[in-house]
Amino acid sequence: MSASNAVFVGMDLGTFKTSVASSTGYRDVMQTAVGWPKDHVARTLLGRDLVFGKDIVEHRLALDVVRPFEKGALKYVDGKAAGLDDKTVKKHADATRLVVEYAVKMVHREPGRPVFGVIGVPSRANTLNKKFILDAVDGIFESVAIVSEPFTIAYGMNRLTDALVIDIGAGTIDICPLFGTYPSEKDQVTLSMGxxxxxxxxxxxxxxxxxxxxxxxxxxxxxxxxxxxxxxxxxxxxxxxxxxxxxxxxxxxxxxxxxxxTIVTPIVNAVREMIGQFDPEFQSRLRQNIILGGGGSQLKGLDRVIESSLKDYGGAKVTRVGDASYAGAVGALKLAMNMPSEGWTQLKGAKGRKAVAA
Ligand SMILES: Nc1ncnc2c1ncn2[C@@H]1O[C@H](COP(=O)(O)OP(=O)(O)OP(=O)(O)O)[C@@H](O)[C@H]1O
Ligand SMILES: [Mg+2]
Incomplete structure (x- = not known):
């Protein structure tokens, strides 16, 4: 149950960037990476054991940098498929935990208050990927829910019906149709590119x-x-x-x-295929309400190229999210703040092991 002094946190734990927003009014964005000083000289020079955010780029030559989700690893493809051995997977789990811990600290500055979090993952992230993240963040939150990334964008924009969200990230491109309910996994598509x-x-x-x-x-x-x-x-x-x-x-x-x-044709093909699966009336409503999110949505001309690729299909209207950096985190925060307390209790009952809205 959410305590009265609870703090809610929404997080877009991206392959490249993590953005985070909290109910206390703070928000921030950082690279999804941790730097460990390479040797004791680097450690003395940097004056700390762990380096985050902008400092990673600045001091990269003195650091061993781990980007736990590079190329969608562990968020979308599992460790084996991404060619990672057990030791590396463990290191990536540590890095994930450290990034999430640091991101929460950036927006929640009053220790002692319980933190309830919602974290976005790729649409088609499987149970193993979700479990990897849940295990990595164990103990950081009072209770935590894992949800589909494009859904958080739609939720934040209040576009929960008759809309199609395309979230173009660094590791994956997630496409999700919205028809007023939480989208099922089979309705969504994740392209392993970005x-x-x-x-x-x-x-x-x-x-x-x-x-x-x-x-x-x-x-x-x-x-x-x-x-x-x-x-x-x-x-x-x-x-x-x-x-x-x-x-x-x-x-x-x-x-x-x-x-x-290179990413345009796969996006267009996936969108055409996805829309074609719905009944004709709904197809045209979806085409008229396509939302581009994620950093890649800022590629110049992408909205118009998608619109013209759907001309022969009856035309389309494509808009971009207002704020590509924070749309996911802000939507996740809104979801966290609107979650009924029974929802959190259920998650907690499952010891944070159960991914909500899988
Ligand atoms: N103006 C821009 N034009 C084109 N691409 C951009 C622009 N700004 C950012 N990007 C790209 O967007 C990607 C990062 O987007 P985003 O932060 O949404 O990804 P992510 O959430 O970290 O990744 P994922 O969702 O795959 O886990 C990077 O590849 C970045 O280079
Ligand atoms: Mg993302």
Missing amino acids: GDLVDEEFEKKLKAKYPQAQVSRNMVREIKEKFGFVNDVSEQAVVQLPVNGKPTNFDITEPLKAACN
């Missing part, structure tokens, strides 16, 4: 075209976030990259567009 794949493709294409250019994965991502597009634009994207240390201009328009487009 912004990480775009970055990989972009880096490959960039290096193939300009082998002399020196570029890191971090730079690749930042360039994509600034210039990324999927439509035909006349503007050219020119960036400065070092060649043997000397800044040089490169026109990256073509490799960037090709890389960004």
